[in-house]
Amino acid sequence: MLQRKQLGLTYLDSAPSQPENAPMLVMLHGYGSNEKDLIQLAPLLGSSLHFISVRAPLTLDFGMFGWFPLEFTANGITGDQEAAEAARAQLTRFITELITSYKPKGNKVFLMGFSQGTVMSYAIAFIKPDLLHGVVACSGQLPEQLFPDTAVEPLLKQLPFLVMHGVYDEVLPIEKGRSANTWFREKVLDLTYREYPVAHEISPAALHLTARWLKERIAKLPG
Numbered sequence: 001m002l003q004r005k006q007l008g009l010t011y012l013d014s015a016p017s018q019p020e021n022a023p024m025l026v027m028l029h030g031y032g033s034n035e036k037d038l039i040q041l042a043p044l045l046g047s048s049l050h051f052i053s054v055r056a057p058l059t060l061d062f063g064m065f066g067w068f069p070l071e072f073t074a075n076g077i078t079g080d081q082e083a084a085e086a087a088r089a090q091l092t093r094f095i096t097e098l099i100t101s102y103k104p105k106g107n108k109v110f111l112m113g114f115s116q117g118t119v120m121s122y123a124i125a126f127i128k129p130d131l132l133h134g135v136v137a138c139s140g141q142l143p144e145q146l147f148p149d150t151a152v153e154p155l156l157k158q159l160p161f162l163v164m165h166g167v168y169d170e171v172l173p174i175e176k177g178r179s180a181n182t183w184f185r186e187k188v189l190d191l192t193y194r195e196y197p198v199a200h201e202i203s204p205a206a207l208h209l210t211a212r213w214l215k216e217r218i219a220k221l222p223g
Contacts, residue, residue, distance in 0.1 A: 030115030
């Protein structure tokens, strides 16, 4: 596993034994975490995948990073809209460069996000669905200020989504997952939604489903 930097973003690069034209999964961690978090799940998700785990650009504390500032209030969590837009633009450029540099299978990537990383995964899908093969969304919420415009909706409709949430999540309550499920049911053709009896975390059952979901969709990729 190698640590690299590109377009101002640090990332861990874990390639399979045959990296050429391998399908790529870009992993986006949650608020307060780092690139070493989700990459630990790589051995459970498929030996043929090329994993890229990205460190968010905002430094919060030693070893702690975020995609954009958050404020924790009595009425819930609110985010800095301008900073979220800037993070989305930077991440979009980064993913475009990854595709150009590594040439993954189908010239697109899968995204997997957790918590704020899921928010960023949705945000990328809503503006550039043509960069993606699919989105794995864990314990997140819809970025309501970053919803897609009608121009991208036909491409978004074809994009597969796997949305998972913990019933006992106290950070982003289960209603966030259910709202995403309701919204995507009207917007996309390939949606899988699951709830698990856990808190703000990814359960073993969710990982098992993710591995199977990725394998099924990789089998359908061109080339």
